[in-house]
Amino acid sequence: MKTLFPHPILSLMLLGLWLLLVNSISPGQILLGALLAWLIPLYTARFWTAQIHIRRPLLLLKLTGTVLVDILTANIAVARLILGPRAHIQPGFIRMPLRVKGNVSVSLLANIITLTPGTLSASLSPDRSELIIHALQGNEPEAIIADIRERYEQPLLDALEQT
Amino acid sequence: MTTELTTLLVEIFVALLILIGAGFTLLGSFGLVRLRDLYERLHTPTKATTLGVGSLLIASAVFFTWREPGVSLHEVLVAVFLFITAPVSAHLIAKAALHQRSPSRSGLPPETLLEKHDGHGAKPRPDAETKQKPSQPG
Amino acid sequence: MNELPETGLILNLALAVGFLLVTVAVLLSLWRLLIGPDQPDRILALDTLYVNTVALLVLLDIKLASSLYFEAALLIALFGFVGTVALAKFLTRGDIIE
Structure with missing residues (x-):
């Protein structure tokens, strides 16, 4: 889980960003956005050294x-x-x-x-x-x-x- | 509610947002000309302009949502981006100005503090060379 | 375009005033860009100028009732920020990419 989704918050933000950018919530775009939100943090993991822990x-x-x-x-x-x-x-x-x-x-x-x-x-x-x-x-x-x-x-x- | 009335209400709402937005945008640039030193001037564009452009973008989102089928929210992207970047730009410009010892009406912080904030690796100030010259043996 | 209702009188009036105000804002920023007096002042003027341009493009979008210029506004916002950061960093560090 940790290696597949190294930065869950970043992934969620990327998905939101993608949907806003294409200005649509069609299933195809959600799928494409989810794919990007999964792949981009995976490939750029070494840039994100700080982990955010939202406690409250x-x-x-x-x-x-x-x-x-x-x-x-x-x-x-x-x-x-x-x-x-x-x-x-x-x-x-x-x-x-x-x-x-x-x-x-x-x-x-x-x-x-x-x-x-x-x-x-x-x-x-x-x-x-x-x-x-x-x-x-x-x-x-x-x-x-x-x-x-x-x-x-x-x-x-x-x-x-x-x- | 009749469609004519809704149309009128949306139109008035969008028009108000446009006026507020354009007004604050102008205010930001007006402060840029009116205030007296760089550090004062830094305050106005970052605040007034983000709210100004923010209102204009909300106006645009409301307008396109009402006018075209579906919800139009991509304007939010630009607004959020401007809100995140405006303070960063202001901070970097202020830091550059402090580094250059740009004069301030109220006086700069003490030199020892500024030198600590310059840190290592910073480019020597433009006037650093001229200050050292008198100490050289003639 | 023709089957959609025309934008009404109130909106057109507000748009005209909006264009006027933002254009004056652009001119004021240009004035600060010209008179300086310092490098940081000019960077600040450029920074304000690009935000004003985004405002103008958004107004144009509403006026033309098309989101044709939205991408342009987004790109100006992106590159304007990168430009400001690069210029400010150049002043403090004497170098942009270390």
Whole structure:
């Protein structure tokens, strides 16, 4: 089972991707997609060194919901900042030590930080222990870090990493 | 519900999505021109443009699903792709800018921190050579 | 094409406004591309420009009521991202393929 389907999540994503790409759910396309979803992970197995273990799928789903809502608020907030007086923008760099360690969770956290209100992940240190974040309202770094910790990092830790 | 009414409702819905999408797309590019330093500018296109193009793609999906037989969802593919790639591009551009010590209005992080983040194997900065010149014996 | 009902007035109006707004967005991105002032600024402008182009193609698809340009939009999104990554990586590492 492990050797035949080395990456079940990747296989499912490939099947979904194929069906979206051909824009059809006819039996023939499902069969072809399933074949590709089986063969591609098999032949590219050596590229995928990291295994994802989703320990709490529901929590991850809830996080996705939070992030989607936050993207909407982010857009409205950024729209206000662009159209309002420029003096309201007081940018600054923030240094945030990371508690998540895995490849997948660090990259997810960095992407979430960029997509959500007023923050942008600017640089990850080579040892993956800290992020430099650029914030549009950077006068309260502690509050921003605490917010990111509570809303995104903790769920990621709980859902993806061993404690 | 009569078909005329449904048609009208779908049309209004698609029209609204198009206006919202195009508006946010414009906002993203407007921020690109209006804001004052590179790091501020990085915020707007990644956020406003993904939502803008996202709305346009949803409009397209609704339009083709309503207009043609069957469900049209392949627009979702482009939307998801843009949502995944936009933060990655922004991160890489920010990293390149920090590496070049692109000036920021609010001041850059301390030099020791930046050097740690450059890591080994990074290309020397453009101004690195000129800084070393005075130390050479004349 | 002829047997399908014509797209209505409201939709056409919204499309016209949409084309106008996105075209202005393209022009603003081009302006940033021209004035720079830095290399990262120009990469960012190019990045925004290709996303704007995807928006234009999607609008054109709705206008023409055909998904002819969908693949073009998808390919621009793919190659635009690869281009941005390559340029940004070139600035930090001095090399693209290590």
